[in-house]
């Protein structure tokens with residue numbers, strides 16, 4: 254089969270980790286007999302440099318016309334980059350928000366899984382880690398605080414900033430359905446995270462999630478307040494299967510979840526619309542401090558590539574092959590700096606890509 258992928262190398266370490274992921278995908282193509290065709294677009298700081306905006310309409314159209322999108326990272330050093338001397342809607346991250354909205358990517362799936370091999374890099378105590386953990390965060394991605402009305406102006410002589418948090422029942426229902434669907438393929442538990450003791454949007458969230466749950470009698474639904482969830486993630490991570498939550502809470506909780514897997518460099522993510530179309534990107538940022546040094550961990554992006562194979566192309570066997578190749582490289586002791594521990598082999602970004610590609614096999 255032929256697949257058309259839009260690639261967005263972006264800024265910072267983005268180009269390096271996307272390059273390694275394409276290397277792995279090309280090897281999958283070789284071994285399994287597929288052809289992946291890539292079309293590159295600019296987004297983020299590099300697009301600002303070239304076009305004065307973080308995402309052009311043409312770039313968005315190219316992405317729309319493809320089968321899936323692979324993204325590295327966008328953005329630079331906030332305190333130190335000219336990309337941030339402009340209005341917020343012209344900064345690199347605005348490109349990311351625009352493509353999420355423009356492609357209607359409302360469902361952000363972020364798996365957090367502890368590889369046995371990386372247990373040493375996990376900051377939690379052994380007795381807390383127990384048998385490890387394997388959770389998926391289902392984050393709403395096109396609503397809430399990120400997309401509500403916002404402004405900063407003087408009110409009665411006092412500078413005042415306003416951000417609004419809005420959700421309607423349709424937006425809540427469609428992300429809840431995605432969470433329950435995924436739970437049906439896993440351990441059949443959904444923990445819906447909100448702040449219903451304070452926020453109206455959370456109270457509506459709870460009500461709609463409960464309605465959706467009626468269609469999934471086999472799935473156990475629990476509600477958890479977000480502050481409690483932040484605590485439970487480091488106290489008893491094994492209790493989570495699917496976490497369902499709104500945009501901002503999901504942003505924060507997914508960083509926390511990634512850290513307990515050992516490194517944010519391990520966490521992949523898929524952002525999907527109603528169909529099988531998706532944008533696949535690591536959960537981490539552009540790490541400008543190590544950009545261009547061949548030090549970045551490409552695993553989160555490579556695992557995002559595996560999610561692309563599985564969710565957009567229905568290539569389960571191929572996705573398994575990528576995930577197993579990653580596991581094997583870790584089991585053999587190779588580590589980038591972020592997950593390095595004593596006695597292991599220190600690998601560069603491109604070496605990790607080579608090693609993973611070499612281990613792609615058809616079973």
Ligand code: IPM
Nearest residue numbers: 328346349350504507536538
């Ligand atoms: C993420 C990132 C983005 C977000 C930023 C870069 C706008 O933190 O994907 O989690 O907040 O969604």
Ligand code: MG
Nearest residue numbers: 504505508536
């Ligand atoms: Mg984030």
